[in-house]
Amino acid sequence: MARxxxxxxxxxxxxxxxxxxxxxxxxxxxxxxxxSTGLSRSSLYNAFGSKRDLYLQAILxxxxxxxxxxxxxxxxxxxxxxxxxxxxxxxxxxQWGDDDRRTxxxxxxxxxxxxxxxxxxxxxxxNADDFRRMxxxxxxxxxxxxxxxxxxTADQLAAVLHAAVDxxxxxxxxxxxxxxxDDAVSTLLTLL
Amino acid sequence: MARxxxxxxxxxxxxxxxxxxxxxxxxxxxxxxxxSTGLSRSSLYNAFGSKRDLYLQAILxxxxxxxxxxxxxxxxxxxxxxxxxxxxxxxxxxQWGDDDRRTxxxxxxxxxxxxxxxxxxxxxxxNADDFRRMxxxxxxxxxxxxxxxxxxTADQLAAVLHAAVDxxxxxxxxxxxxxxxDDAVSTLLTLL
DNA sequence: ACCAATCTGGATCGATCTGTCCAGAACCCG
DNA sequence: CGGGTTCTGGACAGATCGATCCAGATTGGT
Numbered sequence: 001m002a003r004x005x006x007x008x009x010x011x012x013x014x015x016x017x018x019x020x021x022x023x024x025x026x027x028x029x030x031x032x033x034x035x036s037t038g039l040s041r042s043s044l045y046n047a048f049g050s051k052r053d054l055y056l057q058a059i060l061x062x063x064x065x066x067x068x069x070x071x072x073x074x075x076x077x078x079x080x081x082x083x084x085x086x087x088x089x090x091x092x093x094x095q096w097g098d099d100d101r102r103t104x105x106x107x108x109x110x111x112x113x114x115x116x117x118x119x120x121x122x123x124x125x126x127n128a129d130d131f132r133r134m135x136x137x138x139x140x141x142x143x144x145x146x147x148x149x150x151x152x153t154a155d156q157l158a159a160v161l162h163a164a165v166d167x168x169x170x171x172x173x174x175x176x177x178x179x180x181x182d183d184a185v186s187t188l189l190t191l192l
Numbered sequence: 193m194a195r196x197x198x199x200x201x202x203x204x205x206x207x208x209x210x211x212x213x214x215x216x217x218x219x220x221x222x223x224x225x226x227x228s229t230g231l232s233r234s235s236l237y238n239a240f241g242s243k244r245d246l247y248l249q250a251i252l253x254x255x256x257x258x259x260x261x262x263x264x265x266x267x268x269x270x271x272x273x274x275x276x277x278x279x280x281x282x283x284x285x286x287q288w289g290d291d292d293r294r295t296x297x298x299x300x301x302x303x304x305x306x307x308x309x310x311x312x313x314x315x316x317x318x319n320a321d322d323f324r325r326m327x328x329x330x331x332x333x334x335x336x337x338x339x340x341x342x343x344x345t346a347d348q349l350a351a352v353l354h355a356a357v358d359x360x361x362x363x364x365x366x367x368x369x370x371x372x373x374d375d376a377v378s379t380l381l382t383l384l
Numbered sequence: 385a386c387c388a389a390t391c392t393g394g395a396t397c398g399a400t401c402t403g404t405c406c407a408g409a410a411c412c413c414g
Numbered sequence: 415c416g417g418g419t420t421c422t423g424g425a426c427a428g429a430t431c432g433a434t435c436c437a438g439a440t441t442g443g444t
Contacts, residue, residue, distance in 0.1 A: 002390035004390085027218045031431085041432095042434095043392060051433090110365045111304070125366050152379045156375060156379040159375065159376040159379065160383070163356045163360045184352050196421080198410090221401065222401080233404090234405090237402095
């Protein structure tokens with residue numbers, strides 16, 4: 001047909017994810033996106049449409065990757081309580097392992113764009129639902145094996161756990177010491 | 193001495209708070225700040241220094257106002273559990289009453305600037321500490337009057353509650369229906 | 385080998401950004 | 415009432431923004 005692309009679109013998208021994750025949507029310039037992806041402006045716009053379209057695709061890619069990681073975690077044979085602790089600490093490990101202690105890109109997007117872009121909002125809501133479903137699966141496992149409370153349904157507990165881990169990520173942005181965050185996870189688990 | 197100011201600095205600062213709250217630091221232009229405050233560029237820069245300085249002052253003003261509101265809540269004579277529910281729902285009422293369902297300016301600032309500005313970071317951390325202290329006071333009241341669990345210390349429970357309410361605010365940015373958020377508050381209270 | 389189609393580099397556009405600067409207006413004090 | 419000081423409006427500077435456009439390079443199909 002014609003001249004083929006000299007770059008891999010998904011590799012470029014991965015670089016864009018990192019940019020948006022670092023700086024958010026507004027503060028990431030198209031120049032920076034060209035630099036990090038290695039594409040010229042023409043190629044960038046030709047491949048992804050606009051900065052906003054690229055942002056949406058970056059969010060979808062990030063969400064898909066997260067969903068895969070969650071499936072991996074569920075494949076272990078830990079009891080419910082132990083697995084729940086792994087789930088919570090894994091999220092925080094990722095954040096504290098990063099120099100800038102970035103919050104999950106989804107949280108950043110919730111705060112920055114919120115409901116102002118319906119497609120983005122839907123992507124964020126879908127991802128949040130997936131994450132809560134995964135947490136609910138873990139809680140259900142714990143309720144069945146007796147390691148977690150059944151004073152509330154798995155879905156109800158998952159909503160609380162999801163909120164708590166998101167809030168702890170926000171806190172981790174400004175805390176210097178991780179101990180209080182880990183303590184909060186332990187306290188939360190003692191309540192379950 | 194000389195010509196006096198033709199505007200009230202705190203009124204202007206209040207307008208700036210609203211701008212930054214609406215759009216964050218980066219997406220709020222100095223033109224918009226001039227428009228909402230009614231000041232010319234000269235007056236704005238003369239009074240507040242720079243956009244970044246104005247942002248810091250806006251955050252400090254917002255934090256001071258929040259701290260006053262918290263003191264008011266503590267002055268009621270509800271039992272600990274009832275007061276805790278009021279505290280949590282008050283935060284969410286404020287958000288859901290807003291058309292854009294803005295998250296607390298402090299959360300926005302945590303996500304957007306994080307630790308990249310040490311003065312801002314300190315202001316955010318101080319405010320978070322204040323809020324947690326207030327929650328701990330409420331929990332302590334509930335532990336003394338027997339309406340709340342003492343399976344963990346008040347400080348430990350406050351850390352969990354603070355994280356949860358922050359996470360629920362993030363969720364509220366993209367949820368269309370408030371019920372799941374209220375349900376999460378109820379579930380959280382059943383665990384205490 | 386040549387045509388048609390796509391991709392790419394880079395210049396460029398118009399808008400917008402933060403911050404500065406200066407001339408003149410407004411005021412207090414003596 | 416006048417002098418010295420501060421405030422104010424608006425023009426301006428210099429940089430950067432997202433997006434477009436076009437000429438030329440590169441390819442597959444015939």
